[in-house]
Amino acid sequence: MALQIALAVWVGRGARSDTDYLVAGRSLSAGAIGMSIFATWFAAESLIATSSEVAAEGIAGARAEPFAYAIGLVAVALFFARPLREGGFITLADFLRDRFGGRTEALSAAVIALSATTWSAAQLFAFAAIIDTASGIGFAPALFGATALVMTYTLFGGLAGDVVTDILQGIVILIAIAILFALMTAAAGGPAAMWAALPGTALRPPPASETWTDTAELWLIPIIGTMVSQEAISRTLAARTPEVGRKGALLGAGVYLAAGLVPVSFGLFAPQLGLPLGAGEAFLPSLAKALFPDWLLIVFTGALVSAILSSVDSALLAVSAVVTESGYRRLRPAASPLALLRAARAATVGAAALAAGLALSGESLRALVMDAGAIGAVLAVPIIAGLAGLRARHAAFAAICVQMATLALLDWTLGEPGAFLWMLASGTLAFAALAAWERRRAPPSAAVGDT
Secondary structure, eight states, rough: HHHHHHHHHHHGOOOOHHHHHEEEEEEEEHHHHHHHHHHHHHHHHHIIIIHHHHHHGGGGGGIIIIIIIHHHHIIIIIIIHHHHTTTTTTSSHHHHHHHHHHHHHOOOOOOOOHHHHHHHHHHHHHHHHHHHHHHHHOHHHHHHHHHHHHHHHHHHHHHHHHHHHHHHHHHHHHHHHHHHHHHHHHHHTTTHHHHTTTTGGGGGOOOOOOOOHEEEHHHHHHHHHHOOOOOHHHHTTTTTHHHHHHHHHHHHHHHHHHHHHHHHHHHHHGGGOOOOOSSGGHHHHHHHHHHHHHHHHHHHHHHHHHHHHHHHHHHHHHHHHHIIIIIHHOOTTTOOHHHHHHHHHHHHHHHHHHHHHHHOOOHHHHHHHHHHHHGGGGGGHHHHHHHHTTOHHHHHHHHHHHHHHHHIIIITTOOOHHHHHHHHHHHHHHHHHHHHHHHHSSSOOOOOTTO
């Protein structure tokens, strides 16, 4: 951890402007983008939550992670990376301003900030849980320490430091889970014995009590939330060229999917080993404690922390980007690059403090992650419409407002099943209706030759 923090500070020392801090001077290669996207998306829930959910539910617990998120990353590569990089944008809110005006930019910036702060809260929640388990100091003090560490790490590193440390963190994560998989296989008596011991119930389909709306939301929230995620798209916006951004996103999706199958195997095979394993979010740490010698357990704990650091700093930078570019820059258009850099760093500190407060709310790790995805997904309708060439200003603004109101009422207030689907439907209908109204109100185009 000390090495990672020192490396982030050293790499980020040359930042002289908000562009340097937020998109690494648009200098990233496809390999750097791919590893950074993998490390960012392979977060605490990828290891801790997925393995425990598969242990409890069988293969049905592995749909969101890794499959749905991988599909979302592929969609980023195929449909979003090239046009957004060609436009030279810094954030998704910049793109929406270009297509739909300043009101939509401001609203979308608030949505991105809320979504990324919720994602940060999920990672800080996991970080504090690990520190508390290892030290016994209590969750609240552990959360305070985790937040201070992450704040420092992100504040000085920026995206350049984030990407370089993502590569290191990604390598550490891959090595650690490969060693744990090998030890699990050896403890089971080899691959054949491990597979033979797998009960048929582990491969059972989802329970009959799961409705079609539950299934649809389980897939669509991570897919759509990833497609329009500032954290993922910021990597492609920092690419040297649009094509490099596309290739990097595809590489990241491939590595993420391959690595994501390993925690699934932990959940499938480890329960048959007869080891004293914990339930819920204690499942994976207890498996590591049972199989690793003490010194290797420390390394594995470092890998878990690496997975968290590589995600939370990206989310904090996403908040910093929209606050700086869609807030401070609009209020002070004549601000110098150095002033914008200072504003971006101040926004990082504020976002970390808000995320820590949200992490104290008591929600589970997976619930916080799904909330973040659902919030970010309200931008899907206007972003897709903007990429398709539509410029209906009132329609984009209204679609975001309608979707946020629907989500707040049906999900956060009433707890109704299918709230996410109703949100998408209401946003699509609102955009279509107002876009048609705007077309009818538009003055007819002048004929060729008219003055």
